[in-house]
Amino acid sequence: MAELMYWEAIRRAHDEEMARDPLVIAMGEDIGVAGGTYKATSGLYDKYGEERVIDTPISEGGYTGLGIGASFIGVRPIIEIMSVNFAWLATDQIVNTAAKVRYMSGGQLEAPVVIRSPGGTAHQLGAQHSARMEKVFMGIAGLRVVTPSSPRQAYGLLKSAVRCNDPVFINEHELMYNMKDEVPDEEYFMPLEGSEVAREGADVTLFAYNISVHWSLQAAEELARHGINAEVIDLYALAPLDREGIKASVAKTHRAVIVEEAEAPVGVGSEVMAIINEECFFELDAPPLRVSAKNVPIPYNRTLEKASIPTAKDVVNAVLNMFGKG
Amino acid sequence: MNAADKKRLLREMLFARRFEERCYEAYVERKIGGFLHLYPGQEACVHGVMEAARPGHDYVITGYRDHVHAIKCGSDPKVVMAELFGKETGCSKGRGGSMHIFDVDKRFMGGYALVGGPFPLAAGMAKAIKLKGGDEIALCFLGDAANNQGVFHESLNMAAVWKLPVLYVTENNLYGIGTRIERSTAVLDQYKRACGYDIPSAQADGQDIDEVFKAAKKAVDHVRSGKGPYLLELMTYRYRGHSMSDSNAYREKEEEKEWGKRDPIIILRDRLIEAGEISEEDYRTMDKAIIDEIENEIIPFCEESPEPDVSELEKYVLAENDPYVKGGAQ
Numbered sequence: 256m257a258e259l260m261y262w263e264a265i266r267r268a269h270d271e272e273m274a275r276d277p278l279v280i281a282m283g284e285d286i287g288v289a290g291g292t293y294k295a296t297s298g299l300y301d302k303y304g305e306e307r308v309i310d311t312p313i314s315e316g317g318y319t320g321l322g323i324g325a326s327f328i329g330v331r332p333i334i335e336i337m338s339v340n341f342a343w344l345a346t347d348q349i350v351n352t353a354a355k356v357r358y359m360s361g362g363q364l365e366a367p368v369v370i371r372s373p374g375g376t377a378h379q380l381g382a383q384h385s386a387r388m389e390k391v392f393m394g395i396a397g398l399r400v401v402t403p404s405s406p407r408q409a410y411g412l413l414k415s416a417v418r419c420n421d422p423v424f425i426n427e428h429e430l431m432y433n434m435k436d437e438v439p440d441e442e443y444f445m446p447l448e449g450s451e452v453a454r455e456g457a458d459v460t461l462f463a464y465n466i467s468v469h470w471s472l473q474a475a476e477e478l479a480r481h482g483i484n485a486e487v488i489d490l491y492a493l494a495p496l497d498r499e500g501i502k503a504s505v506a507k508t509h510r511a512v513i514v515e516e517a518e519a520p521v522g523v524g525s526e527v528m529a530i531i532n533e534e535c536f537f538e539l540d541a542p543p544l545r546v547s548a549k550n551v552p553i554p555y556n557r558t559l560e561k562a563s564i565p566t567a568k569d570v571v572n573a574v575l576n577m578f579g580k581g
Numbered sequence: 582m583n584a585a586d587k588k589r590l591l592r593e594m595l596f597a598r599r600f601e602e603r604c605y606e607a608y609v610e611r612k613i614g615g616f617l618h619l620y621p622g623q624e625a626c627v628h629g630v631m632e633a634a635r636p637g638h639d640y641v642i643t644g645y646r647d648h649v650h651a652i653k654c655g656s657d658p659k660v661v662m663a664e665l666f667g668k669e670t671g672c673s674k675g676r677g678g679s680m681h682i683f684d685v686d687k688r689f690m691g692g693y694a695l696v697g698g699p700f701p702l703a704a705g706m707a708k709a710i711k712l713k714g715g716d717e718i719a720l721c722f723l724g725d726a727a728n729n730q731g732v733f734h735e736s737l738n739m740a741a742v743w744k745l746p747v748l749y750v751t752e753n754n755l756y757g758i759g760t761r762i763e764r765s766t767a768v769l770d771q772y773k774r775a776c777g778y779d780i781p782s783a784q785a786d787g788q789d790i791d792e793v794f795k796a797a798k799k800a801v802d803h804v805r806s807g808k809g810p811y812l813l814e815l816m817t818y819r820y821r822g823h824s825m826s827d828s829n830a831y832r833e834k835e836e837e838k839e840w841g842k843r844d845p846i847i848i849l850r851d852r853l854i855e856a857g858e859i860s861e862e863d864y865r866t867m868d869k870a871i872i873d874e875i876e877n878e879i880i881p882f883c884e885e886s887p888e889p890d891v892s893e894l895e896k897y898v899l900a901e902n903d904p905y906v907k908g909g910a911q
């Protein structure tokens with residue numbers, strides 16, 4: 256099994272799908288000649304040409320809508336939005352068209368587009384380049400939302416997303432493109448629903464996704480030194496969320512902490528808490544907790560920026576408090 | 582267009598008029614709910630343009646004033662009216678309503694309710710046509726006010742850069758909901774706005790179907806020949822308010838009267854009578870046959886059709902049994 260960087264895994268999925276099907280296309284700002292801001296489409300322009308690897312103008316609403324329109328009649332666009340903050344400009348087309356067209360046409364039309372975009376706080380990019388949008392998209396009926404935490408997931412989720420007949424939003428992370436890990440050599444399709452056990456444990460479940468999986472794994476190592484055996488559940492699918500997986504882990508550990516990079520209100524944490532409440536409230540030995548970002552536009556100043564985003568240490572402290580060891 | 586074509590078009594336009602008027606009545610009777618945007622006054626636009634294109638072959642997309650566009654593409658009027666009644670037999674199975682008529686078999690790719698939303702979708706369909714190597718074109722019909730949305734400019738720019746086979750038709754009825762064009766739009770002649778993207782364009786009289794056809798023929802030929810996009814502006818007027826909830830109080834009665842003198846159906850009818858192709862009696866007979874068809878076939882079909890089953894409320898949200906949701910058919 257080869258080790259690939261996150262961007263290389265995404266690039267490999269593009270390449271395999273484009274080689275297989277001439278109607279799979281890639282589009283976005285600077286993805287062609289320049290190879291993509293995060294290199295996820297590097298080399299594809301030379302291999303597949305400008306009709307299929309399309310450098311778009313800086314018109315997020317326009318080119319996202321164009322990809323959706325192309326998907327109506329057999330094309331499978333993989334649209335890269337350079338930063339998820341720019342996806343706000345495309346929300347009309349994503350939400351009002353892609354997510355709703357199957358329903359409002361009585362099943363006649365579908366929009367099998369993939370929209371990939373990195374969100375999250377990286378390195379002093381400021382309020383308009385550091386936000387996350389997954390919690391916005393995961394509340395929209397008709398849209399699938401997945402968020403890979405590893406190169407293996409990034410590859411397998413994109414492979415499945417391209418072939419799935421629903422619109423799929425893939426939430427990536429600016430800090431994760433150079434992460435290296437094993438990806439199966441053979442073709443691999445990851446389910447677009449479900450969750451993965453990133454670490455088995457018995458005393459508390461840390462529910463996490465994307466970059467917060469890594470904070471949670473670090474926190475679990477530290478907690479082990481305190482005699483607490485934490486389980487980490489990777490909620491790589493945010494819409495729909497894996498109710499069964501959430502329930503099964505809480506039934507096992509009886510304690511839940513949700514770790515999210517985004518601010519808390521109306522987010523993944525609140526949704527997971529609601530599911531716990533609905534599915535397995537009486538399994539709980541302690542009230543569930545959230546470890547989330549501060550509810551602020553992300554500041555530029557390095558110290559303020561760091562203070563706005565949770566860390567593995569925050570996760571450790573939350574769990575220790577929960578166990579009365581804080 | 583020969584005389585037989587024109588007689589057929591007269592019937593089609595008159596049918597569209599009577600169909601829409603019957604929608605109005607059904608709305609008042611509360612058989613139709615929601616928003617209802619009617620087409621009377623603008624009939625020559627879609628009929629003239631589609632006469633120059635290939636209905637059922639070319640891909641057509643539009644906004645929420647969409648019933649007549651679907652019918653001109655070949656949709657069964659019964660199925661369109663059933664959609665307005667919210668019935669399971671409606672083209673969108675009662676899930677869409679007046680603003681979301683779809684008939685993908687006829688390549689009528691939908692009515693959309695966000696003003697300007699179809700601009701990039703049409704460019705996308707044109708991109709798909711180009712990739713697949715077909716001889717179809719994409720046609721996008723929207724009103725003048727849609728041209729003030731950002732995606733108008735984004736879409737025209739992309740269509741021009743990539744030479745996409747898309748015809749943008751601006752049906753300029755002078756009002757964006759209740760605001761007259763002078764009060765909302767810096768450039769009144771909409772065809773001029775295509776210059777900003779080096780897209781050829783023209784303006785034609787949208788009340789005279791011969792003029793619409795002539796201009797549309799040129800536009801369609803340009804787009805189909807692979808020369809890229811085109812924008813055609815048709816000057817027209819809607820007789821009713823923007824939607825049924827619009828009292829139309831913002832318009833001068835004098836203006837309405839003037840436009841009423843240039844009714845697209847009457848213009849064609851009188852021309853055919855003058856040429857000796859039809860008599861006034863023929864026209865009245867045609868009109869009666871249309872009204873009978875609507876009353877005796879279309880309305881009873883809608884009344885008798887079943888409601889959607891509530892057990893299927895969640896159908897069509899996502900694809901059914903898509904194997905890749907479970908990780909493919911490994």
